[in-house]
Amino acid sequence: xxxxxxxxxxxxxxxxxxxxxxxxxxxxxxxxxxxxxxxxxxxxxxxxxxxxxxxxxxxxxxxxxxxxxxxxxxxxxxxxxxxxxxxxxxxxxxxxxxxxxxxxxxxxxxxxxxxxxxxxxxxxxxxxxxxxxxxxxxxxxxxxxxxxxxxxxxxxxxxxxxxxxxxxxxxxxxxxxxxxxxxxxxxxxxxxxxxxxxxxxxxxxxxxxxxxxxxxxxxxxxxxxxxxxxxxxxxxx
Amino acid sequence: xxxxxxxxxxxxxxxxxxxxxxxxxxxxxxxxxxxxxxxxxxxxxxxxxxxxxxxxxxxxxxxxxxxxxxxxxxxxxxxxxxxxxxxxxxxxxxxxxxxxxxxxxxxxxxxxxxxxxxxxxxxxxxxxxxxxxxxxxxxxxxxxxxxxxxxxxxxxxxxxxxxxxxxxxxxxxxxxxxxxxxxxxxxxxxxxxxxxxxxxxxxxxxxxxxxxxxxxxxxxxxxxxxxxxxxxxxxxxxxxxxxxxxxxxxxxxxxxxxxxxxxxxxxxxxxxxxxxxxxxxxxxxxxxxxxxxxxxxxxxxxxxxxxxxxxxxxxxxxxxxxxxxxxxxxxxxxxxxxxxxxxxxxxxxxxxxxxxxxxxxxxxxxxxxxxxxxxxxxxxxxxxxxxxxxxxxxxxxxxxxxxxxxxxxxxxxxxxxxxxxxxxxxxxxxxxxxxxxxxxxxxxxxxxxxxxxxxxxxxxxxxxxxxxxxxxxxxxxxxxxxxxx
Numbered sequence: 001x002x003x004x005x006x007x008x009x010x011x012x013x014x015x016x017x018x019x020x021x022x023x024x025x026x027x028x029x030x031x032x033x034x035x036x037x038x039x040x041x042x043x044x045x046x047x048x049x050x051x052x053x054x055x056x057x058x059x060x061x062x063x064x065x066x067x068x069x070x071x072x073x074x075x076x077x078x079x080x081x082x083x084x085x086x087x088x089x090x091x092x093x094x095x096x097x098x099x100x101x102x103x104x105x106x107x108x109x110x111x112x113x114x115x116x117x118x119x120x121x122x123x124x125x126x127x128x129x130x131x132x133x134x135x136x137x138x139x140x141x142x143x144x145x146x147x148x149x150x151x152x153x154x155x156x157x158x159x160x161x162x163x164x165x166x167x168x169x170x171x172x173x174x175x176x177x178x179x180x181x182x183x184x185x186x187x188x189x190x191x192x193x194x195x196x197x198x199x200x201x202x203x204x205x206x207x208x209x210x211x212x213x214x215x216x217x218x219x220x221x222x223x224x225x226x227x228x229x230x231x232x233x234x235x236x237x
Numbered sequence: 238x239x240x241x242x243x244x245x246x247x248x249x250x251x252x253x254x255x256x257x258x259x260x261x262x263x264x265x266x267x268x269x270x271x272x273x274x275x276x277x278x279x280x281x282x283x284x285x286x287x288x289x290x291x292x293x294x295x296x297x298x299x300x301x302x303x304x305x306x307x308x309x310x311x312x313x314x315x316x317x318x319x320x321x322x323x324x325x326x327x328x329x330x331x332x333x334x335x336x337x338x339x340x341x342x343x344x345x346x347x348x349x350x351x352x353x354x355x356x357x358x359x360x361x362x363x364x365x366x367x368x369x370x371x372x373x374x375x376x377x378x379x380x381x382x383x384x385x386x387x388x389x390x391x392x393x394x395x396x397x398x399x400x401x402x403x404x405x406x407x408x409x410x411x412x413x414x415x416x417x418x419x420x421x422x423x424x425x426x427x428x429x430x431x432x433x434x435x436x437x438x439x440x441x442x443x444x445x446x447x448x449x450x451x452x453x454x455x456x457x458x459x460x461x462x463x464x465x466x467x468x469x470x471x472x473x474x475x476x477x478x479x480x481x482x483x484x485x486x487x488x489x490x491x492x493x494x495x496x497x498x499x500x501x502x503x504x505x506x507x508x509x510x511x512x513x514x515x516x517x518x519x520x521x522x523x524x525x526x527x528x529x530x531x532x533x534x535x536x537x538x539x540x541x542x543x544x545x546x547x548x549x550x551x552x553x554x555x556x557x558x559x560x561x562x563x564x565x566x567x568x569x570x571x572x573x574x575x576x577x578x579x580x581x582x583x584x585x586x587x588x589x590x591x592x593x594x595x596x597x598x599x600x601x602x603x604x605x606x607x608x609x610x611x612x613x614x615x616x617x618x619x620x621x622x623x624x625x626x627x628x629x630x631x632x633x634x635x636x637x638x639x640x641x642x643x644x645x646x647x648x649x650x651x652x653x654x655x656x657x658x659x660x661x662x663x664x665x666x667x668x669x670x671x672x673x674x675x676x677x678x679x680x681x682x683x684x685x686x687x688x689x690x691x692x693x694x695x696x697x698x699x700x701x702x703x704x705x706x707x708x709x710x711x712x713x714x715x716x717x718x719x720x721x722x
Contacts, residue, residue, distance in 0.1 A: 049555035051514050070662060105629055108659020114569040116549035117659070117666055145603070145627060151459040151670050153574055156629035157603075187662075189513070190553035 031058035031212035033224040038208070040230040046200060049191040050232065054210040056188070059217055063188045070188040071102055072214030077192045079181045083205040083233045091209030091229050094222055097172035100165045102186060102213040104158055112177075112184045119150050125177025138170035139163070194234050205233035255292035273539040274719060275300060275524050279506050280308025280664060281327070282695050282708040283545030284498035285341075287505060289716030298537065299502065300526055302511035306499050308664035310705065312490025316654045319617030323580040324491045325656035326667065327705050328623070329355035329484045334477040335706045337713060338494070345497040348488035350612050354597045355484035357607040357625065359405050365594030367644070369601050374644050380404065390450035405479050407455060411445035412466055419470035423700060425463050425681055433463035434677045441465070460671040471701040488614055494705070515542060516557045517690050541719050543692045545712070547573065547666045556691070564688040566679050571697060573666035575658050579624040579635040582652035586620055591645030596622060604630055604638035622650070628659060668704065669697040692719060
């Protein structure tokens with residue numbers, strides 16, 4: 001009985017200590033992500049390409065000194081019908097699948113919308129669209145590698161990606177790889193294209209949102225501070 | 238440029254080179270002309286193009302994003318003993334097939350070393366090659382035996398052909414009719430084979446009566462059949478045998494060639510100068526770039542720009558106005574190969590103890606498909622081996638696979654290395670992949686054309702994309718086109 005009381009006391013003490021510690025510990029700061037170019041509210045002709053540059057600082061490390069590799073930076077260019085509307089600044093959270101894509105070596109051979117060492121995610125999404133077993137097939141190709149599916153090249157196996165991660169990537173490619181309203185660009189600098197899914201109206205443009213995709217400290221989130229969203233209005237048509 | 242003029246310039250090819258004036262250029266550079274050219278990228282194409290422009294007295298500057306020149310031509314020494322080295326990118330030269338390249342070799346006084354079996358290419362007869370088929374090793378003698386060939390599934394016509402020819406000549410059996418129709422190899426179309434654009438080479442082999450075994454050996458799935466036949470036609474025209482020809486490497490490693498170009502170009506080559514934007518109009522080109530990691534953008538104006546950056550990297554640079562739709566298609570859709578070499582250092586030629594003449598073997602293991610020996614160029618009793626395996630694997634995993642399938646008793650490998658090109662920001666790709674069926678019309682001849690004052694050179698911008706030779710050929714062609722413009 002005495003033991004029981006002591007045990008309960010210990011439990012109460014431990015839980016209140018934990019609560020106090022939790023209250024005392026400041027939340028782990030998220031990454032600082034800044035789109036340094038293009039300027040917010042800038043204008044660019046539809047179909048043209050613009051330069052972008054992103055800097056990321058996190059956990060005492062920076063893209064400036066390559067302590068955070070360029071591959072841990074992703075830019076999303078999302079079509080917005082009205083660049084002045086508040087919704088044009090509400091960036092969607094980063095899909096977890098793209099964290100896996102950029103942390104593995106996928107981007108070494110694939111791009112989102114153009115061919116390089118392998119087919120683009122858009123082309124893969126289009127080819128497998130509507131096939132009921134596509135997600136399982138793609139996940140197996142990611143995990144085990146494949147040969148001859150697209151050309152003479154081969155896809156290496158990815159033992160670094162678990163089954164759930166491979167499935168998440170496959171699902172994302174099938175659902176969003178060919179989405180005409182969002183284009184992704186990997187790397188801390190590069191170019192984005194002013195592309196609209198249909199004929200753009202006079203107030204339409206792109207919302208550029210930048211993300212840090214690298215590893216997080218325990219308990220941290222990807223919620224970033226900084227100028228991580230800018231809006232570019234399209235001109236011409 | 239008019240198509241006729243353009244094709245004439247392409248056909249001129251080798252004549253376009255100005256290597257002959259090397260001595261003159263070193264001692265007394267030609268007076269610089271009014272023309273100014275920016276070359277984007279200091280890989281072998283960019284360096285060669287800049288050299289050819291310099292030889293023509295044109296004011297040229299090479300802007301390279303990386304802190305080293307050479308791009309995908311890279312000779313590594315790290316991790317190897319006794320001064321041994323390995324080429325992690327461009328692997329070998331061939332003769333015939335590298336005529337333009339050999340002119341530079343001669344002009345710059347470089348030395349070549351015979352490199353038989355380079356990248357698993359056929360050895361001369363009885364060279365000791367071993368091939369694994371269906372889990373079993375076959376020697377060359379075994380593969381030449383008609384009974385073995387029949388057992389493997391070759392048909393009677395193929396067996397009769399193989400009695401007189403080595404295996405690697407099998408394409409000639411199936412493509413002779415089509416090749417006979419190819420009278421003008423300067424382009425793929427108009428040779429009576431245009432319908433082949435719609436199918437792949439494997440389908441063509443099947444139509445021509447190839448057995449499944451022959452088709453498996455030849456490959457050709459997803460390879461545009463017209464491109465494939467045209468390629469063989471160009472090779473025939475240039476006298477390149479189906480065996481690859483004799484193979485060599487440069488003494489000291491293949492990076493000796495970029496070094497030789499760079500030495501002659503001097504301060505015309507600016508490293509760590511990434512281009513961030515290109516603007517062009519009928520009057521000229523303005524390039525925005527950074528210098529030595531400084532964020533302040535700088536600009537440079539020129540009459541022309543030659544893009545010698547591989548297209549997947551080039552398309553990160555915004556071009557204003559945007560290239561024509563036809564050129565943009567090429568930029569966005571050209572597919573490249575990018576494969577790693579796995580490099581092993583062995584203390585001895587251990588295969589001799591196992592009774593093998595050489596280590597020239599192909600395997601069916603998913604983690605290793607081929608291994609061969611790099612010739613001795615350093616004073617060392619150690620030896621460097623190179624192997625093919627899929628990208629993304631660790632060298633230790635590939636070594637373990639070798640140890641699983643090697644048919645001898647033991648090896649003396651002490652080091653296993655690789656270079657992961659997929660992590661290279663500026664030179665991640667190797668050569669272009671063959672065009673897919675149904676796409677050749679969209680690529681050819683657009684792939685060779687300038688877009689206004691922007692010219693394009695690289696391994697893809699030649700009638701025969703084939704290693705460093707197509708790089709230097711396209712570079713010399715573009716230099717001549719700009720000199721003539």
